[in-house]
Amino acid sequence: MTEKKSTRQVNVTPKTSVSVLFAGDSGDGMQLTGTQFANTVAVYGTELNTFPNFPSEIRAPAGTIAGVSGFQLQFSSKPVYTPGARFDVMVAMNSAALKANLKDLHRGGIIIAGTEGFDEKNLKLAGYHEGANPLEDGSLDNYILFPVPVLQLTREALKESGLTNKEIDRCKNMFVLGLLYWLYSLPLEGTFDTLRAKFQKNAQMAEANIIAVKAGYYFGDETELFANLGRFDIAPQKQHGIYRRVTGNEACAIALTAASKKANLELFLGSYPITPATEILQTLAKKKKYGVKTFQAEDEIAGIVSSIGAAYGGALAATNTSGPGLALKTEALGLAVILELPLVVINVQRGGPSTGLPTKPEQSDLFMAMYGRHGEAPLPVVAASSPVDCFYATYEAARIAVEHMTPVICLTDGYLALSSEPWKVESPDNLADIKPRFQPERKPEDAPYLPYKRDDRQVRSWAIPGTKGLEHRIGGLEKQNETGNVSHDPENHELMTKLRAEKIARIADSIPLQSIDNGTLNGDLLVLGWGSSYGAIKTAVETALEQGYSVAHAHLRYINPFPKNLLEIFGNYKQILIPELNNGQLIHIIRDTFLIAPEGFSKVQGLPFNETEILNKITDLIKEL
């Protein structure tokens, strides 16, 4: 703040980490508020992890629990891997937001309540008994409660703005944002720039929002309300460098584009919108500058099949979807397996079965990714562990697809897709080379082209239309070894089945060995994770190690094929714990593959793990050993 100095001294307390939840009605603009707060702390230089949590309806009935939209984030002076098991501060714009989230607020945590959202009507909609008001009845005595008339203060601040009442009321989220900036000693200028850019064509609206942010900030400064609490400061600790903040879905889109550049291929994405995977299509649709071609197909099947057509034509082809869409794509996946064409399938998992929980994360598509095709149709499966890791996992999926001529499924989930974290801008030199093996032109006097002749990795070559002398026909019918001609010969079918499986198995030669992410190289317990539970496991294992437990964390990037040293690693621990957001799928595969008996830990609530749950499981298990 440059225009106005604090009128009085307020105590500023340094803190290491804070987890904040912005919660309100879906119409209250909490996603925007949270995103803007996250941008500010990221640029300020703290570590950061965010998680938006909103209903699948665009506008559920206003004021109800079903309509509550939340944005949680943790920012810290040390690395953070989750948005926090519980939050320290909750902004509740209405009584439904408070009711829905109170259980996850730390005892003694701060509540900033927008009092207008606690009027009789809102209390009734949130299901409070008649006459009960949590802001007044003492039920929040275990927390530090700050009732703030957000709407009234915003209206006062904007009474001369020239906006309509409705427009003024919509600025109330910016008031709250300003108040939080004050509370955490954060700069405002970045937000002003963003608002001016966002309302480029409406300067009046931009200025009104800026005034609302300032009003919130000054309110913190001037009111006596926070006199005892004071302000906080989370010291920036990030290493020097250039950063950007990405969500998992954005990271997937960037990775596909980067892989196409690195491989010198054109990127084609055939896709159909589906929550929570759509942002990958949306992000890539804006990457035309990089030559990216996106095709919004009429359905999920056309999405994948158009990509197979593009792959036949020599493009880096991809499709993105979520569970119900992957189910629709399974027949085409089998075609891609038998055609042996490169294809990247990003599956952003959500709660299932059927429509299930469209906006909520789950890890329950692992079986479908591994086995969800008719016939013997193995394909590689990789999984991303964090929003930023969505980049590396997707990039690796593209590398495997192109270099091994196979469809690859990359699993992320709704949590990774929408969460974000700062990413130190990657250098192109650090990205692995991707080398397509195009079959060169053939002269008439050369031997006939054999589409299914394989190299020592069992990989066939990529012969694309336009190449002279390689005209050939391939299809979904079983093909004769090497020639690719249709064949119903019994022995040939068995041979081809085994060759296709062998090709996938040999990918293990081109992937890194499994490493231990954290902890002892041998000892009591290995926590084996995959996917988005990385942050919660990482944090839990760190804490367990601090408490003196003999524990380690390994996180799988490659699920098919597994890294070659996995069994060897398992042998170094007395017990293995596999936490999963499903009813136990990786554990099945591990048991089946290695004939060992790990301990499972399932959570199927449409919510990510939190570190406390995993820490408790770790300590309980080790005590039993």
Add this chain to the structure above:
Amino acid sequence: MSDNDTTMTAMPILSAKDFASNQEAKWCPGCGDHAVLQQLKNVLPELGVAPENIACISGIGCSSRLPYYLGTYGVHGIHGRALPMATGLKVARPELSVWVGTGDGDALSIGGNHFIHTLRRNPDLNIILFNNEIYGLTKGQYSPTSKIGLRTVTSPSGVIDQPFNTAALTIGSGGSFFARAFDRDGKFLRAMLKRAALHKGTSLVEIYQNCPIFNNSAFELFATPDNKANNTIYVEQGMPLVFGKDKNKGIILDGFKPIVVDLDKEGLSKSDLWIHDEADINKASILARFADDDSLPRPFGVFYAEDRITYEDALTDQIKDAQVNGCGSLEQLLKGDNSYEIK
């Protein structure tokens, strides 16, 4: 391509055999598919496109074996999905000549959704729809074009589903080209395939194709010389709608209603008749509905041809616009537009 384009290398003169594969066609003897294959192989050398720049994509069914018998690139895909695969290929590689072989079941039943959406998008594909009004490869079940009352293994009491009118469906879906041909009329079929190839946009050629095993004589009404003369009408751009053995019958339009007239009896001249105009979507729509009225002859020829931008050209234009200040680099991509520096 302009005449003074020096990059163009002279194409050797090719013949039908240059477009044949080494595989023997495995359709039943007497199947209309053989005739279609032959005419396609006759047309391809006339296009000035080398075999390596042609791809034939198909779905599942008897007709979808087509790619195996052409010496071009080809993919025999999965049931109903030939069109999205061909679209993906064409969008990725606009310079290729992309053909689709499909049937009434493949295109109109399991692939019906792709059919309508492909037509409205208008990628430059040449679709050969082999319509035999029956499921052949699965042995004789009725199809979405089977006539009401047809007794088949799955309709022992007769078909009760209203069949699709392929022409009306094509035009209603926003298709930019529709032509109908007949497997027994090779010369005309060849002309229609060539028109389809030359049309820039999605060309749909419906071919009445006889299945001698499961639906023999489905098109007998248009087959024998006498039947053909009285029950078919061959439409030609700018020409009056005339038919009959002695070319003495014609069609006039009474408002939106087509009426058969006898030129000899009614004292009309050919200039009084409906003059065919491929660019007129309203007339094409009426022509499409002839198939639903037994009193009218069945039209063959190009019903409708509209010059409209193709999907891949529109997309290419957008990409060119986005790259007007240069193509994005990998460095730019990784840095993004909202990066910030921590000092």
